Amino acid sequence: MEKNSGLLKSAPIGVFDSGVGGLTVVREIMRQIPNERIIYFGDTARVPYGSKSKETVIRYSEQIVRFLQTFQVKTIVVACNTASAYALDTLEKNIEIPIIGVVKPGAKAAAEVTRNGKIGVIATEATIGSQIYTEYIKELNRDVTIYGKACPLFVPLVEEGLLQDPVTDEIARRYLAELIDIDIDTLILGCTHYPLIRSTLGRIMGEKVTLVNPAYETALELKEMLRAQELLNDEPPALGSNQYQFFVSDKAEKFVRFANSIIKYGILSAKAINMEEY
Amino acid sequence: MEKNSGLLKSAPIGVFDSGVGGLTVVREIMRQIPNERIIYFGDTARVPYGSKSKETVIRYSEQIVRFLQTFQVKTIVVACNTASAYALDTLEKNIEIPIIGVVKPGAKAAAEVTRNGKIGVIATEATIGSQIYTEYIKELNRDVTIYGKACPLFVPLVEEGLLQDPVTDEIARRYLAELIDIDIDTLILGCTHYPLIRSTLGRIMGEKVTLVNPAYETALELKEMLRAQELLNDEPPALGSNQYQFFVSDKAEKFVRFANSIIKYGILSAKAINMEEY
Numbered sequence: 001m002e003k004n005s006g007l008l009k010s011a012p013i014g015v016f017d018s019g020v021g022g023l024t025v026v027r028e029i030m031r032q033i034p035n036e037r038i039i040y041f042g043d044t045a046r047v048p049y050g051s052k053s054k055e056t057v058i059r060y061s062e063q064i065v066r067f068l069q070t071f072q073v074k075t076i077v078v079a080c081n082t083a084s085a086y087a088l089d090t091l092e093k094n095i096e097i098p099i100i101g102v103v104k105p106g107a108k109a110a111a112e113v114t115r116n117g118k119i120g121v122i123a124t125e126a127t128i129g130s131q132i133y134t135e136y137i138k139e140l141n142r143d144v145t146i147y148g149k150a151c152p153l154f155v156p157l158v159e160e161g162l163l164q165d166p167v168t169d170e171i172a173r174r175y176l177a178e179l180i181d182i183d184i185d186t187l188i189l190g191c192t193h194y195p196l197i198r199s200t201l202g203r204i205m206g207e208k209v210t211l212v213n214p215a216y217e218t219a220l221e222l223k224e225m226l227r228a229q230e231l232l233n234d235e236p237p238a239l240g241s242n243q244y245q246f247f248v249s250d251k252a253e254k255f256v257r258f259a260n261s262i263i264k265y266g267i268l269s270a271k272a273i274n275m276e277e278y
Numbered sequence: 279m280e281k282n283s284g285l286l287k288s289a290p291i292g293v294f295d296s297g298v299g300g301l302t303v304v305r306e307i308m309r310q311i312p313n314e315r316i317i318y319f320g321d322t323a324r325v326p327y328g329s330k331s332k333e334t335v336i337r338y339s340e341q342i343v344r345f346l347q348t349f350q351v352k353t354i355v356v357a358c359n360t361a362s363a364y365a366l367d368t369l370e371k372n373i374e375i376p377i378i379g380v381v382k383p384g385a386k387a388a389a390e391v392t393r394n395g396k397i398g399v400i401a402t403e404a405t406i407g408s409q410i411y412t413e414y415i416k417e418l419n420r421d422v423t424i425y426g427k428a429c430p431l432f433v434p435l436v437e438e439g440l441l442q443d444p445v446t447d448e449i450a451r452r453y454l455a456e457l458i459d460i461d462i463d464t465l466i467l468g469c470t471h472y473p474l475i476r477s478t479l480g481r482i483m484g485e486k487v488t489l490v491n492p493a494y495e496t497a498l499e500l501k502e503m504l505r506a507q508e509l510l511n512d513e514p515p516a517l518g519s520n521q522y523q524f525f526v527s528d529k530a531e532k533f534v535r536f537a538n539s540i541i542k543y544g545i546l547s548a549k550a551i552n553m554e555e556y
Contacts, residue, residue: 045330051528052323156434167445250329 007074007097009233012037012245013222014068014076016061019047020159020258021192022079025102027263028219029077030244033226035233038244039071043275045250048155049082050126061087063278065095067247074231075099077222079215081123081191085132098225105221106188106214107136113210114186117144120179122201123190125150133190147182151175151191158193159258168200176204188212196262246270285352285375287511290315290523291500292346292354294339297325298437298536299470300357303380305541306497307355308522311504313511316522317349321553323528326433327360328404339365341556343373345525352509353377355500357493359401359468363410376503383499384466384492385414391488392464395422398457398487400479401468403428411468425460429453429469436471437536446478454482466490474540524548 015026019042026040041064043049049057061083068076076099078084078091084101091099110119110133121133128148137146153171162168179187187209189195195213202211226232237243248255252270259268293304297320304318319342321327327335339361346354354377356362356369362379369377388397388411399411406426415424431449440446457465465487467473473491480489504510515521526533530548537546 045334047329051325053528056323153434153438156431160431167448170445250331 007229007231008072009074009231010037010237011072011074012039014039014041014065014071014073015079016041016043016064016068016076016083017080017192018043018049018082020044020255021155023259023262024192024195024213025077025079025215025218026244028213028215029222030263032219033223033232035236036226037233037237037241039068039073040244040246041067042246042248042255042270044248044255045275048124048126049080049086050124052082054086057083057086058090060275061091062094063275065091065099067273067275067278069095069097071245073097075222075226077218078102079192079218081127081132081214082130085127085130098229100218100221100225102192102214102218103132103190104136105217106190106212107133108140109214109217110186110188110212111137111140111144113212114141114144116183116185117141118182118184118186119144119146120182120184120187121146121148121190122151122154122175122179122187122194123148124155125152127190133188147179147184149175149179151194154197155191155193158196161261163196164200168197169204172197172200172204176201180205184209186210186212189214244268247273249273249275285507285509286350287352287509288315288515289350289352290317292317292319292343292349292351293357294319294321294342294346294354294361295358295470296321296327296360298322298533299433301537301540302470302473302493303355303357303496304522306491306493307500308541310497311501311510313514314504315511315515315519317346317351318522318524319345320524320526320533320548322526322533323553326402326404327358327364328402330360332364335361335364336368338553339369340372341553343369343377345551345553345556347373347375351375353500353504355496356380357470357496359405359410359470359492360408363405363408376507378496378499378503380470380492380496381410381468382414383495384468384490385411386418387492387495388464388466388490389415389418389422391490392419392422394461394463395419396460396462396464397422397424398460398462398465399424399426399468400429400432400453400457400465400472401426402433403430405468411466425457425462427453427457429472432475433469433471436474439539441474442478446475447482450475450478450482454479458483462487464488464490467492522546525551527551527553
């Protein structure tokens, strides 16, 4: 990746996801690089991407990138595991600005952190089926074994707000039982919703298992990349400059309710836009 | 609706849904009119319809109707609450064959069965938000009160196979508590997945509450309509004539697994087709 050619440090970062999950990535970016402006797009009308074909996910991602570029973003974060798996390579080839996904940073952290070479990945059925984490981790370290486990109920449980709840505990115990039996020492939270039930997952897996949060690792990689490219914003945005802006493709109300429950930076608003125009 | 003009009794019935839920309607049709042939289409690549706009749901439904008509179906059943709510009126105007949805038969049965005038409706957020059951029931009986309750976790729980499970019990108890407090005497299962947890719902609501299954009522109305139009198939289809055919817009494997778990008529297969062509 070459140094930036004419990009502005003060330009915003574009972040997108198929829905609300990418907000956990936004939250990490807010924490780690608080001077940055963010334009978030959640494709809430077309969620979930997991059940769609690769071609469709690429087409949707390209539309969203065109939308984000209308804000002259200096970089784009694909805060969605499915879009990272299916569309990142194509997007990279076709745009001039740096772009990063959530899968590689998560895979890298897991490959570095494991001691016994047994890594678990929990994610949606689509992400597990794509074998994308296995592929990236194997590129970094051929001597590890990756155990994937699809956890389809976690997303609806999180979206229903059952973050600390006996039902979520019970479901998590069932999903994680085989990973505990296998004696993994590292667990990748391979879906952007899962950091919201991190404490439940950590309690069930026990202290000896390291949880890898790709949202955290992605924000870290983003920070390093912006620094290397001399694109980190040195100063906080001016007061009243709308530092964080949120857009969705479906009705905004439900999104705003969910967003306010996980991002504690004051009241957010969101705007619904028509993706057919991009 | 006029008498059929040239439609064949031996022609199949077309049934469609946004995904797998409509199979509960297929199951009732198989039971009540076992001589009929069925062409089922599940729009598994574009599920769920609930979060999509009315215009989009109409466009998708029109595509599916064109697909079903390539089989010279004699009638079409819209086995999806959202498509029934949004698209039925438009579809009716534009095709020559009779077409029925799931909402009206369910609303009719509930309006007839209630004694105390308190009717509960459980469904997805989209169906509850659309107020479609309330609208139809009020047309039939202005003196009843309808209490809607969205139950977003039921579909994922059913699709995960937790039909008889303490977790489903616990979630159902929470969702139904306020309907029990209100003392409803009739409960409409306003989502095609819910008949699969009928026994759990019945146990929690208690014997005094009548459960209305729109899938059952729709098959009943279909039978009466076909008889009135002299379109009921008098004889069973010839052996080996492929009485039930299933089509989906995404990969067929997961659909087949789910279908075989709820329809006990031997092993089913399904074919994936590209909806963009219709």
